[in-house]
Amino acid sequence: MGKKRIYVALCLIALAMLGICFFYLKKTGWGMTGDKAWNELLDLDKNVTLEQLEAKGYINVTGCLDEENETISEFIDNAGNRRPAVLRLTSNENDDLCAKILLYDKDYNFIQMWTMYPNRQQAVAPGKCFSTDVVSSDKDGVVTVTLKNIQNPTVPTEEILQDEMLYKWKN
CATH class of the missing domain: 1.20.5 (Single alpha-helices involved in coiled-coils or other helix-helix interfaces)
Known part of the structure; x- marks a missing residue:
């Protein structure tokens, strides 16, 4: 026994x-790849809600957060130190639900982002690339964290580069 x-x-x-x-x-x-990130977004139901995305691990960055988000800071730190990192974000601006997956690509040393508007079933610029050098600016007690858009080295065509505001928080 x-x-x-x-x-x-x-x-x-x-x-x-x-x-x-x-x-x-x-x-x-x-184990997360660009294809897996893209498929995860494409598989979102068109009637998915902000609450359902949050339950799946997406961080709600709608508006200005009350404080710095630890998970987002950890993602930025991991990407900056060439460690595997995945970040899922969601927001709802003007009743337009948005889901994003950001993935650090160690081979190219950049952050890639996939964006989906599930309610209208519209995807935007799959695999948009950003530098791991994240820019933070503080204005009137609000910190804005921005990703600097860079040319995707795997795509030979010229892109219009536009930086991406990741999120805001009160300092």
């Missing part, structure tokens, strides 16, 4: 460790 208890305990410990590993890999974005 004692050996059986030890075996069950070891199995439970192994299962817990497997769960921790899975959580860590999901949080760091290990």
Whole structure:
């Protein structure tokens, strides 16, 4: 009977460790690719709500947040230090729901972004590229975090480069 208890305990410990590993890999974005990000956005239901996106791990960046977001800061830090990173954002400006997935690409050392407006089933510029050098500016107690748009080295055509405001928070 004692050996059986030890075996069950070891199995439970192994299962817990497997769960921790899975959580860590999901949080760091290990295994996430541009295609997976794109497909995740394309699979969003056209009737999805802001609350449902938040439940799926998207961070709501509508308007100005009350404080700096730790998950976004961690993403920026990881990308700046060439570590795997994935960030899911959502916003609802003028009743237009938006979902974005940002992924750090270690091979090219840039951040890629995929954007989807699920309610109107419209995707925007898949794989838009940004520098890992994120710009923060403080004006009247509001910090604006901006990504600097760069040319996608995998696409030979010229692009119109436009920086992207990631989010705002009260300082």
